[in-house]
Amino acid sequence: MKRLAMIVLAVSQIFISYSRNIEPEKDDNPQDTLKVYYLNEVVVTSSVKETNELKNMPTAVSVVSPKQLRDTQIESLPGLSSFIPNFFIPSYGSKVSTPIYIRGIGARLGAQTVSMYVDNVPSFNPSAFDFEFQDIQRIEVLRGAQGTLCGRNAIGGIVNLYTLSPLTFQGTNLTIGGGSYGQFSAKASNYSKLTDNFGISVGAYYKRDDGYFMNSHTGKKVDASENAGGRVKLDWEITPSFKALLFGNYDYVSGGAFPYMHKDSTAANFNEPSSYNRHLFTNGLSLDYTGNGYSIHSTTGFQYLKDDMKMDQDFSPKSVFSIRQMQEQHSLSQEITVKSGTQRKYRWVVGAFGFYDHRVIDTPVAIKEEGMAAMQGHLDAAMQRTGAPLRIVYANDRIDLPGIYTKPSRGAALFHQSTLTELFGLEGLSATAGLRLDYEHTGIDFSTESVNGDINIKPKSAPPAMPPIFVESDIVMQGSYSKDFWNILPKFALKYQPSSTAVIYLSASKGYKTGGYNEQAFSKILQGALTQSIMGKVMPGVGTGTPGLTLEEQLSYDPETSWTYELGGRYEMFNRKFSFTYALFYSRVNNIQIIKLVDEGTAGRIVTNAGKSDSKGFEVSLKYVPVRNLSLFADYGFADARFVNYQTEKQVGRETTDVDYSGNYVPFAPRHTLSIGASYVHDFANSPLIDRLVGNIQYAGAGKIYWTESNKTTPQNGGSGEELYQPFYGLVNGSISAEKGAFSLELWTKNLFNTDYHSFLFEASDMTTGKVNQFVQRGYPTRFGATLRYTINR
Numbered sequence: 001m002k003r004l005a006m007i008v009l010a011v012s013q014i015f016i017s018y019s020r021n022i023e024p025e026k027d028d029n030p031q032d033t034l035k036v037y038y039l040n041e042v043v044v045t046s047s048v049k050e051t052n053e054l055k056n057m058p059t060a061v062s063v064v065s066p067k068q069l070r071d072t073q074i075e076s077l078p079g080l081s082s083f084i085p086n087f088f089i090p091s092y093g094s095k096v097s098t099p100i101y102i103r104g105i106g107a108r109l110g111a112q113t114v115s116m117y118v119d120n121v122p123s124f125n126p127s128a129f130d131f132e133f134q135d136i137q138r139i140e141v142l143r144g145a146q147g148t149l150c151g152r153n154a155i156g157g158i159v160n161l162y163t164l165s166p167l168t169f170q171g172t173n174l175t176i177g178g179g180s181y182g183q184f185s186a187k188a189s190n191y192s193k194l195t196d197n198f199g200i201s202v203g204a205y206y207k208r209d210d211g212y213f214m215n216s217h218t219g220k221k222v223d224a225s226e227n228a229g230g231r232v233k234l235d236w237e238i239t240p241s242f243k244a245l246l247f248g249n250y251d252y253v254s255g256g257a258f259p260y261m262h263k264d265s266t267a268a269n270f271n272e273p274s275s276y277n278r279h280l281f282t283n284g285l286s287l288d289y290t291g292n293g294y295s296i297h298s299t300t301g302f303q304y305l306k307d308d309m310k311m312d313q314d315f316s317p318k319s320v321f322s323i324r325q326m327q328e329q330h331s332l333s334q335e336i337t338v339k340s341g342t343q344r345k346y347r348w349v350v351g352a353f354g355f356y357d358h359r360v361i362d363t364p365v366a367i368k369e370e371g372m373a374a375m376q377g378h379l380d381a382a383m384q385r386t387g388a389p390l391r392i393v394y395a396n397d398r399i400d401l402p403g404i405y406t407k408p409s410r411g412a413a414l415f416h417q418s419t420l421t422e423l424f425g426l427e428g429l430s431a432t433a434g435l436r437l438d439y440e441h442t443g444i445d446f447s448t449e450s451v452n453g454d455i456n457i458k459p460k461s462a463p464p465a466m467p468p469i470f471v472e473s474d475i476v477m478q479g480s481y482s483k484d485f486w487n488i489l490p491k492f493a494l495k496y497q498p499s500s501t502a503v504i505y506l507s508a509s510k511g512y513k514t515g516g517y518n519e520q521a522f523s524k525i526l527q528g529a530l531t532q533s534i535m536g537k538v539m540p541g542v543g544t545g546t547p548g549l550t551l552e553e554q555l556s557y558d559p560e561t562s563w564t565y566e567l568g569g570r571y572e573m574f575n576r577k578f579s580f581t582y583a584l585f586y587s588r589v590n591n592i593q594i595i596k597l598v599d600e601g602t603a604g605r606i607v608t609n610a611g612k613s614d615s616k617g618f619e620v621s622l623k624y625v626p627v628r629n630l631s632l633f634a635d636y637g638f639a640d641a642r643f644v645n646y647q648t649e650k651q652v653g654r655e656t657t658d659v660d661y662s663g664n665y666v667p668f669a670p671r672h673t674l675s676i677g678a679s680y681v682h683d684f685a686n687s688p689l690i691d692r693l694v695g696n697i698q699y700a701g702a703g704k705i706y707w708t709e710s711n712k713t714t715p716q717n718g719g720s721g722e723e724l725y726q727p728f729y730g731l732v733n734g735s736i737s738a739e740k741g742a743f744s745l746e747l748w749t750k751n752l753f754n755t756d757y758h759s760f761l762f763e764a765s766d767m768t769t770g771k772v773n774q775f776v777q778r779g780y781p782t783r784f785g786a787t788l789r790y791t792i793n794r
Contacts, residue, residue, distance in 0.1 A: 104641025145511030166199025179785020182210030225255025
């Protein structure tokens with residue numbers, strides 16, 4: 001990395017020298033702080049907290065424009081995967097989980113490592129990340145820890161989504177489309193000014209498909225889905241100095257989920273319901289006041305999420321184990337910032353943030369007939385080992401483990417950031433420093449039990465006619481735990497901008513991800529407590545619980561923290577037709593949180609801490625417009641993310657062994673992301689049928705992706721197992737559209753060459769046989785369709 005950094009610095013000096021001699025194009029809109037040269041599209045940006053202009057921030061940032069979203073057929077956040085360097089979002093079976101991996105840092109469960117904001121309102125649950133895009137003005141992705149300005153859960157970065165304002169855009173958008181696999185979508189929105197300083201926008205959408213993967217047990221598609229929603233936005237310029245914005249978004253999802261199939265199969269094969277339904281409301285109120293050399297901004301956010309997930313936990317046609325999870329979450333946030341003018345040599349921002357989050361999770365788990373038979377076998381074996389002259393039989397063929405878990409959290413923070421330009425009297429040199437004091441209180445209130453876990457006891461020597469003794473053995477667990485977290489999150493950066501078309505920076509920032517409690521751990525804890533209860537009643541003196549660990553220790557996991565160091569730069573040349581962006585980074589994460597399978601997946605998944613990890617790599621983005629109607633781009637990211645210190649225990653069957661995963665790759669995060677594309681526009685000067693023809697093609701790829709902490713398969717008959725990973729794969733997407741006046745007709749395709757890949761793989765033990773199986777979610781097949789758009793700008 002040191003040698004690479006030296007090379008990058010040398011190349012940077014060449015680019016800086018060249019950029020100084022380039023006379024920039026005259027900017028027709030000097031208020032724009034970022035110009036994206038993607039077929040002359042202009043994106044206007046602003047920030048209520050940042051003391052640097054977005055284009056020249058001392059951190060890696062990518063901005064995606066509405067035209068880029070349309071040209072690449074990106075309709076929700078997962079579509080951005082690999083489109084941005086080292087930015088990856090896999091598909092894990094439903095919208096209940098939308099993990100974001102940036103630079104090898106991410107999480108499948110628990111708190112997110114990347115925060116998301118919609119019009120400056122934060123989302124507190126990854127279950128709210130995947131929704132349909134409509135009338136997006138721009139998307140900003142900041143990579144690297146953003147703890148100073150954004151606080152908790154921004155170790156990997158942040159994603160900012162901004163929607164169109166009716167004060168800056170007036171018009172009507174209508175879209176209807178369809179495609180293979182029963183795809184159909186319709187969108188409509190209108191933006192109007194009711195007065196010179198008050199505007200309103202309304203929009204609605206509907207989307208459906210028939211699903212892509214078959215369940216051979218039912219003969220039906222697993223993952224057919226429907227998605228509908230709407231949004232309202234009010235924008236009011238009360239005075240030239242005081243503005244107010246109020247918006248409300250609603251998104252509804254309903255359909256099948258989790259098309260997990262055996263690795264050697266081409267279809268899923270399970271008997272229990274598998275679905276996901278969600279209601280999501282996101283509301284925000286923003287108030288802005290601009291004074292003489294300063295501005296005050298207030299954002300109040302409220303989000304309500306209610307969902308219902310059903311899953312066949314054994315992923316087979318056997319009646320073994322099923323789970324249902326219902327969430328209801330209320331999140332309230334308030335942020336106030338006071339910021340100086342951006343034209344000063346000394347720029348500053350101070351702010352305060354507070355939130356309250358209340359989440360109730362109802363997770364009834366059921367152990368069914370064949371699962372009970374397996375548990376009976378384990379109980380018989382245990383009794384045989386003890387030599388007890390008794391026969392213990394479960395009294396029922398099903399055990400239910402209902403539980404309601406309330407997870408309240410609240411927090412507050414104070415933060416400050418300063419930027420000093422013309423440092424040491426040198427024009428173009430600036431320094432940025434910031435500090436945040438962050439506090440959080442989190443907890444869990446639980447009430448769970450086993451139902452129908454009773455047993456019948458009978459001496460082995462008893463005559464057959466003797467009735468067994470009935471013993472009640474059900475377990476009830478109730479309680480409450482909580483903990484407090486304090487963190488100081490600093491940031492430092494140096495930036496040198498010798499011209500308006502060149503910048504180089506060096507930065508260091510700390511990130512923090514909250515800790516918490518695992519409600520999913522109760523399935524295993526209850527099963528163990530039930531077994532201990534049974535054994536204790538048969539042989540008095542046998543205790544319950546896990547020796548050496550309190551219940552709170554079994555449930556809780558600690559926060560993780562990180563430091564990210566970054567060297568990067570941005571350059572524009574050839575009259576800004578060519579842009580080049582790069583970043584080298586190194587991140588060290590302490591107490592990294594990972595997902596651990598309980599009993600090889602038969603008792604769910606929990607979040608646990610795994611020592612230290614580090615991630616190092618680089619990113620490069622190129623954009624080039626050689627001629628007016630042709631645009632080319634390439635984005636590449638490399639992230640080497642590994643455990644530095646991770647010793648743990650692994651249980652296979654009844655055997656528990658110590659393992660050391662230090663040096664292994666962090667699972668689920670790709671080492672490489674790559675995106676290459678081109679867009680071409682052909683104008684028809686005098687055609688009565690068509691004004692212009694637009695063609696787009698993209699190649700996006702990711703890999704290598706390891707699936708387990710061991711980076712290997714679980715050995716079935718001794719040995720160390722084989723490497724278990726998804727090799728690098730790439731998808732080709734393309735579109736061609738004809739435009740005439742307000743109409744455009746687009747023909748599109750995704751995964752043109754039907755590339756076969758796994759978007760998710762996990763190992764799970766068969767409760768009835770003890771065999772460890774591999775289950776996968778396959779990538780989506782080739783899809784194609786057409787979209788008709790009607791747009792009027794007023």
